[in-house]
Amino acid sequence: MTVLDHLSTFPRVHMGHLPTPLEPMTNLGRELGLDLWIKRDDCTGIGFGGNKVRQLEFYLGKALAQGATQILITGAVQSNFVRAAAAMAARLGMGCHIQLEDRVPDVGAQYRENGNVLLDQLLGATLHSFPEGEDEAGADAALGEIAEALRAKGEIPYIVPLSADQPPTGALGYVDAARELLEQDAEFDVVVVASGSALTHCGLLFGLRALGNGTPITGVCVRRDATAQKARVRRRLDDLAQLMGFANPVAEQDIQLDDRALAPGYGRLNDGVREAIRRTARTEGVFLDPVYAGKVMAALIAQADALKGQRVLFWHTGGQPALFGYADAL
Ligand SMILES: *Cc1c(COP(=O)(O)O)cnc(C)c1O
Numbered sequence: 001m002t003v004l005d006h007l008s009t010f011p012r013v014h015m016g017h018l019p020t021p022l023e024p025m026t027n028l029g030r031e032l033g034l035d036l037w038i039k040r041d042d043c044t045g046i047g048f049g050g051n052k053v054r055q056l057e058f059y060l061g062k063a064l065a066q067g068a069t070q071i072l073i074t075g076a077v078q079s080n081f082v083r084a085a086a087a088m089a090a091r092l093g094m095g096c097h098i099q100l101e102d103r104v105p106d107v108g109a110q111y112r113e114n115g116n117v118l119l120d121q122l123l124g125a126t127l128h129s130f131p132e133g134e135d136e137a138g139a140d141a142a143l144g145e146i147a148e149a150l151r152a153k154g155e156i157p158y159i160v161p162l163s164a165d166q167p168p169t170g171a172l173g174y175v176d177a178a179r180e181l182l183e184q185d186a187e188f189d190v191v192v193v194a195s196g197s198a199l200t201h202c203g204l205l206f207g208l209r210a211l212g213n214g215t216p217i218t219g220v221c222v223r224r225d226a227t228a229q230k231a232r233v234r235r236r237l238d239d240l241a242q243l244m245g246f247a248n249p250v251a252e253q254d255i256q257l258d259d260r261a262l263a264p265g266y267g268r269l270n271d272g273v274r275e276a277i278r279r280t281a282r283t284e285g286v287f288l289d290p291v292y293a294g295k296v297m298a299a300l301i302a303q304a305d306a307l308k309g310q311r312v313l314f315w316h317t318g319g320q321p322a323l324f325g326y327a328d329a330l
Pocket of ligand 1: 051052079197201289292293318320
């Protein structure tokens, strides 16, 4: 059985606008001395799109198979994951409970009320707050308590898990995205993509290698430094192999991470990110978000000289609604 045969055994709801476009970034590429391309996963369609749509197709497939009536999910206040989950739950006629974690210090009213938070409210999700932003297991436990309360009322809750102790179901969406990229029939010297929970990074890496493609992938750190993130990617690749029942095809030296754009930390801007957001908008008419894609582009710009002349794929993972939450910082 191929990796795609294994993938086809998982329940999935097809809701994304796929395949997403693969386009040249001619103007920015010329400025940087690169043959630069963009994979438009900001255009996955439902609920302002982004990479979480591909991941949620598999989580919600599982939820539907279990007869769930309510989707529960936790994330940062400006989380794109919870916003996409609320949109997809609405489309499936399910309720959605969102737990928002205080992960980012020193934020203002725009961050707390605009952007994704506004969209969560418009989508009719019930919002809960969780104070400790770096405690993944604690956040999952608090979500478990909300689930208990719903169960007591006769609802069937499905929790979209965030913690690394849970199976990496969302990565299945990016194993499929690897197939999609190969069908778009373009070769790249390197793919550059955000690495947060690492499910996008792991799915792509696993999928490409399992399909016999050796294109290097650089994961750009958005939450942890390169050492911590490398350990997470390694572990999640093993978890993905176990989930899929397919041997891990990724070699140790394939796990490449770049944390040069991370400072001062998750969800916090630096000048390189501000510049990357402006420059990409002004040269290509493409918006990058401040938490993920903006950091990826900042890291790419910072290493452009080393990549001179190469064919580079920038994987846009979406997240633009957060721009409105970061209006003050921009
Ligand atoms: C969540 C997110 C990422 C990171 O993806 P992971 O699979 O968690 O590593 C990147 N970009 C955007 C816009 C996101 O919302």
